[in-house]
Amino acid sequence: MDSRKMRKIFEERLAKPGRKFIYDRDKEDLRIEHEASGKGITVSIGGIVAKWHERKEAAIEEAIYYIEEGLEAMAGERPIEGEMKKVFPIIRSASFPTEPEEGNPFLFDEHTAETRIYYAYDMGNTYRLIDKRLLQKEGWDPGQIREVAMFNVRSLPIPLKEDKVAGNIFYFINTNDGYDASRILNKGFLVEMQTKIAGTMALAVPHQDVLIIADIRNDTGYDVLAQMAMGFFAAGKTPVTALSFLFENGELEPIFILGKNRSQK
Incomplete structure (x- = not known):
């Protein structure tokens, strides 16, 4: 993979009516811009190529997603209608x-x-991230948005799928409603799950559409969780993190899992 091929991929994937591309050959920067407003996003093609050599297609998918989401937020084409729910x-x-x-x-x-926690307005098939301009336009109070958002995520159903591997139990939330990873913010649910955990409670949010909760009962369980998290992270359209977390004293702590050893970050 080189910069020329990567640039072609980005221009093909991001091409839409009303957009234009500006390429700086010296810096290897590609700017995707709204023709009408002149607003846009600049991405380092050279930087994406470097990430591609480490993460392959996942690096491209992640960058494309971030760019599309940013461009949509700039466009402001979809009117915001509805309630705080x-x-x-x-x-x-x-x-x-x-x-x-x-x-x-x-x-x-x-x-x-x-x-990091962001806030979004659900629009059915997609959602719009809430930014300063949208807050001002709608007259929304940031504190109210935070409070309502957390209430709403606690109201979501939490169907669990269970799997046992090498004496460890793994629970999966994968509804594909766009907020599977967000359920990690439902502390009441996490505390309830902790009462069911016989070993050590660990979690992973490798991408937007999955939350993994593990009941780790032996060293192999850490290895299995790490492999699961990496597999989901590489396959997800919206990767979050391949690292796992311990849930102790009501708090999440990222951990590195190396072989049969584990260490807190």
Whole structure:
């Protein structure tokens, strides 16, 4: 993979009416811009190529997603209509952009060293991340948005699928409603699950559409969880983190899992 091929992939995947591409050969930067407004996002093609050599297609999918989401937020083409019941928190990686464009930051909160909480307005088949401009346009109070979003995520159903591997129990939430990873913010649910855990409670949110809860009863369980998290992370359309978390004293702590050893970050 080289910059020329990567640029072609991005231009093909991101091409839509009303968009144009500007390429800086010296910097290997590709800018995707709305023709009408002149607003856009610049991505380092050279940087994506470097990530591709480490993560292959997952690096492309992650970058494409971030760009599309940012461009949609800039476009403001979809009117916001409805009630607060359509506002939800979503989990993103700590490297996710904090603003779609200069001077218009997203509403977000720090979560763990690996994850961050953003807020979104559900529009049916998609959702729009809430940013400063949208807050001002709708007259929304950031504190109210945070409170309502957390209430709404606690109201979501939590169907669990269970699997046993090498004496360990793994629970999966995978409804594909866009908020599977967000259910990690339902602390009441996590505390309830903890009462059912016989071993050590660990979790993973490798991508947006899955939450893994593990009842780790032996060292092999850590290895299995790490493999699961990496597999989901590489396959997910919206990767979050391949790291896992311990749930202790009501808090999440990222952990590295190396072979049969584990260490807190």
